[in-house]
Each structure stands twice: as C-alpha cells, then as structure tokens.
Amino acid sequence: MADLKGYAGKILRINLTNGSIETVNYSEAVLRKYLGGTALGAKILYDYAPRDIEFNDPRNIVFIGTGPLNGTAIGGSGSISIVTKGALTDGATSSQANGLFGAYMKFSGFDGIILTGCSEKWQYLVLKDGEAKLVDASSLLGMDTYEVTDKLREIHGAKGRTASVLSIGPAGEKKVRWAGTFLDHGHSASHNGTGAVIGSKRLKAIIAFRGTGRIPVHDQKRLLAVAQEMYEDVEYFRGTIGGVANMWKGQSGALPVKNYSTYDWGVTSDEAEKFDEATLRENYQTERVPCWGCRLLHSTMFEVKDGPYKCVVEEPEYEQMAAWGPATGITDVEATMMLSGLTDRLGVDNNEAGWLVGWVMEGMEQGWLTEEQLGFKTGFGDVAGAEKILYMVANREGFGDILAEGVKRASQKLGGKAAESAIYTMKGNTPRGHDHRNRWAEMFDTSVSNTSTIETHMSAMVPEAQGPANPMVISDEVARTKGLMQLEDSAVTCRFNTRMDHKRLAEAISAATGWDMSPEEAWDIGRRAVNLLRAFNLQAGIGKADDRPSQRYGSTPIDGPTKGISIMPHWDSMLENYYEKMGWNKNGVPTEKTLSKLGLEWVSDDLSN
Numbered sequence: 001m002a003d004l005k006g007y008a009g010k011i012l013r014i015n016l017t018n019g020s021i022e023t024v025n026y027s028e029a030v031l032r033k034y035l036g037g038t039a040l041g042a043k044i045l046y047d048y049a050p051r052d053i054e055f056n057d058p059r060n061i062v063f064i065g066t067g068p069l070n071g072t073a074i075g076g077s078g079s080i081s082i083v084t085k086g087a088l089t090d091g092a093t094s095s096q097a098n099g100l101f102g103a104y105m106k107f108s109g110f111d112g113i114i115l116t117g118c119s120e121k122w123q124y125l126v127l128k129d130g131e132a133k134l135v136d137a138s139s140l141l142g143m144d145t146y147e148v149t150d151k152l153r154e155i156h157g158a159k160g161r162t163a164s165v166l167s168i169g170p171a172g173e174k175k176v177r178w179a180g181t182f183l184d185h186g187h188s189a190s191h192n193g194t195g196a197v198i199g200s201k202r203l204k205a206i207i208a209f210r211g212t213g214r215i216p217v218h219d220q221k222r223l224l225a226v227a228q229e230m231y232e233d234v235e236y237f238r239g240t241i242g243g244v245a246n247m248w249k250g251q252s253g254a255l256p257v258k259n260y261s262t263y264d265w266g267v268t269s270d271e272a273e274k275f276d277e278a279t280l281r282e283n284y285q286t287e288r289v290p291c292w293g294c295r296l297l298h299s300t301m302f303e304v305k306d307g308p309y310k311c312v313v314e315e316p317e318y319e320q321m322a323a324w325g326p327a328t329g330i331t332d333v334e335a336t337m338m339l340s341g342l343t344d345r346l347g348v349d350n351n352e353a354g355w356l357v358g359w360v361m362e363g364m365e366q367g368w369l370t371e372e373q374l375g376f377k378t379g380f381g382d383v384a385g386a387e388k389i390l391y392m393v394a395n396r397e398g399f400g401d402i403l404a405e406g407v408k409r410a411s412q413k414l415g416g417k418a419a420e421s422a423i424y425t426m427k428g429n430t431p432r433g434h435d436h437r438n439r440w441a442e443m444f445d446t447s448v449s450n451t452s453t454i455e456t457h458m459s460a461m462v463p464e465a466q467g468p469a470n471p472m473v474i475s476d477e478v479a480r481t482k483g484l485m486q487l488e489d490s491a492v493t494c495r496f497n498t499r500m501d502h503k504r505l506a507e508a509i510s511a512a513t514g515w516d517m518s519p520e521e522a523w524d525i526g527r528r529a530v531n532l533l534r535a536f537n538l539q540a541g542i543g544k545a546d547d548r549p550s551q552r553y554g555s556t557p558i559d560g561p562t563k564g565i566s567i568m569p570h571w572d573s574m575l576e577n578y579y580e581k582m583g584w585n586k587n588g589v590p591t592e593k594t595l596s597k598l599g600l601e602w603v604s605d606d607l608s609n
Contacts, residue, residue, distance in 0.1 A: 010111065034490070034529075037490040048116070049536075051539040055084075055200065074508055075295060075493075077102070077103060096489050099183040108127035108209055139151075144170065149167060149184050168204060185344075217511065219511045226511060237297075241277050257435065296497065373399055427542060429453060432446070457481075487525050506522035535607055
C-alpha cells in the first residue's frame with residue numbers, strides 16, 4: 001500500500017480504552033475493490049462491529065475515511081466519510097462532510113482512522129507529519145464546535161488554513177442521539193448521530209495539519225484534465241442557499257411547511273424575497289472560505305451585524321434555511337441564519353433539529369404537548385422557543401432529555417396524536433429538508449436506504465422519476481442508480497463538484513492510482529457498499545418492516561399542488577419491484593447470486609444463519 005499512488009499509505013487504528021495507536025495496511029487488491037471512504041468503511045464496520053450492541057458500546061467502531069482523490073486537483077476533494085453503527089437507527093450509517101480535513105489528514109500521512117474502545121478521560125487527537133498522538137482535552141469540554149476549532153488552532157499555533165479541525169459540540173459530549181460531527185466552522189457529517197458515537201468514546205476533536213505532504217498520483221496531467229472537465233460542468237453552481245425562495249416562488253409543493261401540517265407557510269412576498277440568494281449574498285456575505293480544490297461559490301461566511309439575531313455563520317445551505325424557515329413557520333431570514341449557526345455550534349444535525357422543533361411546535365398548538373411538559377409555551381414561528389429547545393437538547397435539560405433521543409423515540413414516548421404527527425423513517429432517522437410527499441423518489445429512497453437518508457439522488461434519475469407520479473418508474477430508478485452516491489463517497493469527493501458521474505470518477509481514479517478502472521467497475525464499488533450495509537442491518541434486526549415512512553411522513557397532503565395524492569397505495573408494489581431489481585429476495589435479503597457477482601460471496605453464510 002505504501003507505494004500505491006493516490007494514497008498516503010496507512011490507516012490508523014486507535015483503541016481509546018488503552019490508548020494504543022497502530023497502523024493498518026490494506027492490500028492494493030482490497031483498495032481497488034473498496035476504494036476508501038464509505039465502501040471501505042462498510043467493510044470495516046461489517047468486519048469489526050457486533051450487530052447487537054448499542055451505539056455507545058465501546059465495541060462500536062468509527063471509521064473516518066478518505067479515498068484516492070482526496071487532496072488532489074479534483075474540486076472538493078477535502079471531504080471525509082464517517083461510517084459507524086448509528087445512534088438513531090441502531091444500524092449502519094455513512095455520513096459525509098466537505099472542507100479541508102480529508103485532504104489534511106492525508107497530507108499528515110493517513111488515509112483514515114479507525115476508532116475503537118472508550119477513553120477514561122476526554123482526549124483529542126493530533127495528526128502531523130506522519131505522527132499521531134492523543135492529548136488531554138479536559139480544557140475543551142463544553143466548548144462549541146467553532147470554539148474548539150479556534151482554540152486548537154491557537155494552542156498549536158496554526159495560522160490561516162494551515163490546520164483543519166474535526167470536533168463535536170456540547171451535544172456530542174452529552175451523547176444526544178442526533179449529535180453530529182463538524183469540520184472547522186460549519187461543515188457537517190451529522191446524519192444518524194455520528195457525533196453521539198464519537199462522544200461516547202470521549203474523543204472531543206482531531207486536528208490535522210497541512211504540512212508539506214503531497215499525495216503522489218500516477219498521471220497528474222490526465223487528472224488535471226478530468227478536474228477541469230468536471231469544473232466546466234458545474235461552474236454555474238452557486239450553492240443551494242436560494243432554494244427556499246425558488247421553491248416558494250415555483251409553488252412546487254416541495255417546501256417542508258410546518259411539520260407537513262399544511263402548505264401555507266404564512267410568509268409575505270417581502271419576507272420571502274429576503275431568502276433569495278442574490279439578496280442574501282449582497283446583505284450578509286463577508287468572505288469566501290473554499291473547500292480543498294473548489295472553485296465554486298457556495299462556501300462563504302455570513303454575518304448578521306446587529307439586531308436580535310446578530311451572528312457569524314457559515315453560509316447556510318438550503319436545508320438549514322428550510323428547517324428554520326418553512327418547517328418551523330419562521331419567516332425572519334436573519335432568525336433562520338442565527339438558528340442555522342446555533343445547530344452547527346451546539347453540534348446537532350440540522351435536519352433532525354428542524355423536524356423535531358416543528359413537531360414540538362405543532363404539538364403545543366394542537367394540545368398534544370403541554371406547557372407543563374416542555375416548560376414553556378411555543379408554537380410555529382417562535383424563534384426564541386426554537387433557540388431554547390436547542391439548548392435544552394444539547395445539555396439534556398428537562399424535557400430536552402427526551403427530545404435528545406430524536407423524533408422517533410420522543411414521539412413514541414408521548415404516544416397518541418403526538419406519535420402520529422412525527423416525521424421519520426421507520427429505521428429511526430428523519431429525512432432531508434423537503435416535502436417528500438411531492439418528491440416520491442426521495443421519500444422512497446430515504447425510506448429504503450441503509451442509513452436512513454438519501455442513497456441516490458433524483459438528479460441521477462430519468463425525468464419521469466421526478467415528482468408525485470410514475471411509482472414503478474421511481475422504484476426502477478432508485479434501484480438502477482444505487483451505488484452512484486456510494487462510489488462518490490468512497491472516492492471521497494463533493495457531490496456539488498463531481499455530480500455522481502461514474503465515468504469521470506473512474507477516469508479520475510485511474511489517473512490517480514494507475515489502475516485501468518472502467519466505469520462499471522467503479523459503479524460496482526458503490527453497489528458493494530450498498531449490499532454490505534444492507535447485510536449489516538439485516539443482522540442487526542433492521543429489515544423489510546423498516547423500509548417505510550412514518551404515518552405523517554407518508555401522509556396525504558391536505559392542501560398545495562398535490563392535495564389528496566398519496567404514494568402509500570403504491571408502496572408495497574414499489575418495494576417488491578425494488579427488491580427484485582436490486583437482486584434481493586422478497587424479504588429484502590441480497591441473494592447469493594447478487595453477492596457473488598460483487599465478490600461478497602462470504603456474506604451469504606451470515607445471511608442464511
């Protein structure tokens with residue numbers, strides 16, 4: 001592995017129980033089969049994590065991984081992929097974040113980190129010039145993710161962009177089940193409680209240095225050419241921040257309004273206009289802080305300079321604006337930015353936060369949740385209430401201790417109408433920030449996915465799979481496009497730059513490594529990850545019954561452009577077709593033929609027992 005182009009040459013294995021640090025090497029054959037990131041992480045999770053443990057069991061593992069393209073000329077190749085047994089679903093998860101850390105970890109000499117065990121005291125990890133050491137982190141406890149990043153840079157004398165920090169916030173320390181993992185100021189790998197798992201191991205942060213390291217590649221000229229082709233395809237992209245305004249204007253029904261209770265956000269035209277991308281950039285953007293190798297305009301810092309919502313925050317993406325706008329009935333754009341920044345700082349997943357707070361607000365308005373239970377009165381549009389709930393959750397104070405368990409567990413504890421109104425997949429995670437009742441492909445994909453978030457994307461599907469129609473086409477396309485996203489997350493690159501283009505990704509991987517990898521071989525890496533994660537979940541007791549949305553998530557819109565139209569009458573036939581197209585049996589179990597085709601024949605015995 002040490003001489004293989006595109007790789008740093010070693011993976012750290014850290015046992016936090018005894019403090020041991022060793023390196024693990026994978027052969028070229030294994031790396032060509034699993035690449036890195038999500039696929040290699042799926043193999044490591046499958047090999048080492050017991051199926052019957054809780055997320056906070058010391059035997060759980062966390063893999064923080066890169067791939068052969070990290071730190072190269074490919075745009076957005078500073079990303080990481082985190083694979084672990086998730087806190088919300090008790091099953092496999094894979095979550096990604098962009099930024100600098102993935103590149104700097106490789107420049108420090110490491111392709112990935114495997115975390116096991118649990119430390120007696122809080123520690124952080126330093127990666128620099130091929131060395132790794134654990135350091136006491138007691139002075140960092142209670143700090144938010146921005147504060148930890150700044151403090152570690154100060155402690156280690158890291159100026160400008162010479163170091164990158166991965167950290168958890170107060171929520172991760174308290175093992176909030178939907179706590180996330182954050183890179184520097186605002187890049188988030190947070191689906192399914194990755195921060196809760198890292199927090200359970202008492203690891204507060206990792207700092208990696210830019211140093212003088214370089215990643216050797218096989219054909220730099222060819223790689224530069226592919227990087228330029230990729231850029232020319234996406235140079236128009238200016239981020240997702242304007243998505244709320246665009247969807248509101250287009251009246252597509254895709255905005256997630258007030259916990260799916262209505263499509264009436266209650267925003268005025270003037271208020272909605274303030275969510276427009278050009279308006280936001282003109283009024284609040286202060287500086288550009290690009291990810292590694294990225295030339296796109298969407299990673300910037302915003303500042304609200306005065307007023308009740310004064311804050312400095314990384315440019316909120318669409319899903320943050322949706323969570324703290326329509327999903328919670330808030331119409332003040334500065335409030336949405338403040339709350340977006342607060343979720344990042346406290347270290348919680350923005351999607352789960354928006355759905356949970358919206359659910360609490362509706363519950364209070366409908367009487368399913370009382371002022372006595374929560375501790376104060378709230379309702380849709382209550383900015384101060386949303387802020388208070390986030391702090392309660394991050395510190396597990398009062399009713400926040402129940403909410404810290406996530407939407408599914410909290411709603412089931414309350415029961416009745418409160419349970420019926422909660423939005424989540426039956427596996428236990430919440431969806432991304434759209435009204436998927438108007439985007440059937442995303443609802444179906446989210447519900448059947450291994451990690452309880454999207455595993456492919458509508459942009460990779462045929463046009464007929466868009467919107468609330470053509471259920472069998474949607475089922476076909478979700479199956480057909482499986483593996484594309486996992487290939488990208490094994491490479492490990494940014495979706496906005498590489499767009500799940502398996503042909504160009506195969507060419508870039510070949511240029512970096514010297515392999516002559518075909519597009520189909522590359523796609524199989526992603527398919528391998530999907531099937532390994534599925535096999536892991538099945539052995540953990542997560543199967544066909546969990547491939548569904550909750551009652552409210554799968555409900556029929558009562559207003560809006562698709563009033564009265566529901567996906568649920570088609571669900572069972574869609575699921576049956578999906579399993580068939582995936583090469584799984586009627587219970588959603590990968591067949592021996594499918595596994596053998598992917599070189600995973602050894603998994604068949606585990607599934608038959």
